[in-house]
Amino acid sequence: MSEILSITEKKPIAAITTPIGEGGIAVIRVSGRGSIAKVQECFKGKDLGALPSHTIHFGRIIDPKGRLVDEVLVSLFHSPKSYTGEETVEISCHGGILVTQRVYETLLATGIHPAQAGEFTQRAFLNGKLGLEQAEAVADLIHARSVKAVDAANQQLSGSLGTYVKEFRQQIIDATAMIELELDFIEEDVEFANKDQLQQLLLDLKTAIHRLLESYEVGRLVKDGIKTVLIGRPNAGKSTLLNALVGSERAIVTDIAGTTRDTVDVEWNHGGLLFRLTDTAGLRETADRVEAEGVRRSQQAVKEADVIVYLRDLNQPFTIKEMNEIKQLQSSAVETPFIVIGTQFDRLSQAQPSVHATHEANQESDWSKIEDLHISATTGLGLTKLKDLIKEVALRQTHYDGASLLVTSSRHRDAFEKTMNHVESALDGLMGRLTGDFLAIDLRAALQSLGTITGEITNEDILDSIFSRFCIGK
Ligand SMILES: Nc1nc2c(ncn2[C@@H]2O[C@H](COP(=O)(O)OP(=O)(O)O)[C@@H](O)[C@H]2O)c(=O)[nH]1
Ligand SMILES: [Mg+2]
Secondary structure, three states: OOOOOOOOOOOEEEOOOOOOOOOOEEEEEEEEHHHHHHHHHHHHHOOHOOOOOEEEEEEEOOOOOOOOEEEEEEEOOOOOOOOOOOOOOEEEEOOHHHHHHHHHHHHHOOOEEEEEEEEHHHHHHHHHOOOOHHHHHHHHHHOOOOOOHHHHHHHHHOHHHHHHHHHHHHHHHHHHHHHHHHHHHHHHHOOOOHHHHHHHHHHHHHHHHHHHHHHHHHHHHHHEEEEEEEEOOOOHHHHHHHHHHOOOOOOOOOOOOOOOOOOOOEEEEEEOEEEEEEEEOOOOOOOOHHHHHHHHHHHHHHHHHHEEEEEEOOOOOOOOOHHHHHHHHHHOOOOOOOOEEOOOEEEEEEOOOOOOOOOOOHHHHHHOOOOOOOOOOOOOOOOOHHHHHHHHHHHHHOOOOOOOOOOOHHHHEEEHHHHHHHHHHHHHHHHOOOOOOHHHHHHHHHHHHHHHHOOOOOHHHHHHHHHHHOOOOO
């Protein structure tokens, strides 16, 4: 960052920043005014206060009773060149659970406070090291469960969304300044603001924000995963397919109809994306109360799905009743991509046609087209095609070109939506020849909404809700 930072250094805080567990090394971070001097109180080695920033030194941590706790390496960062912007020490100790805990407690014994969840990143934000959207990207990066989610978090962390938002804001600030200048000279009846230019600017903003809002549909799928619900009659092969897709026996499979009673959720990575597969109890009328609850949950899962995969055993006659069930399902989630697959293809003998048009001959053509794909979960036939198909339909409705910015957070989407409303209202005002003071109100409101994304405008509640998502030590 090239801009000059105004660092407010708070009291030192410490946390174990590596996961609790056994490993080669654990790292404890200390940040805040006087951190180096505090660490020195329990460190035997060189005089850390006399050493330059960005250097690493060997030494020993000694507890208040003079006992050796661990041999460590300390890394020194002078303000403002650290993650938080504050004076920071990172202590690498041996990665045992107890030894790390003891080093940490020895540090606390010097009067250093334990850090709250996300407190280091919050300090980095307050010191201007990161925009709020970048701080959120840090959390996204840590929580990312797929390659694409890592890419999206990295893009946001690099500041590209923030830069975009700042450019928007600057243009609005310039336009607002012109209008307000005009208001100051209202008696003289001069025009500073070029109304055509302003209109063009607002139209451009509208287009750009519209594109960003559209990207949220992909952004959400990339960040949260694609909810893929497997549904169909009992014994269609839903649980077998789920196991085949994830490559492990996650759902119980038997030939007893009604084996899966509750929905089973499993994460599955494919093509860089995270899918959240839901195996359902399936649909059928039942007197069993537990199974009935399972059927109700299946229907709920369908409502929340991003993609619905309907499984139909090719060896069973395709009845009008089932056809109607499929249609009903489709109409209960009209917006959701719906794939119908024929299953257990390996069991299908030549003599047994997949489509049993025994009920109404005139519907035959309608039926034979309904299956998008035939598969066998046991032999693996058609599974690669199915995986690609799920991915394709999940992303099909989104007009995402892969290169442009992605909005992945609902908080950002809400802020862009608000901005859009204010921009549209300003445009209406401009067309309706409203006076400058009304325009200025809309533009200021747009500025406010945009400012919440990067954190130029913020409040305690927003900060609390964002930083509480972090783990302790970040
Ligand atoms: N031959 C064959 N049998 C399958 C296939 N898929 C499932 N089955 C069998 O069909 C029965 C029901 O499968 P299951 O996955 O429990 O169905 P669900 O009720 O839809 O979850 C079990 O006996 C499975 O072994 C397949 O592709 N080929
Ligand atoms: Mg099952």
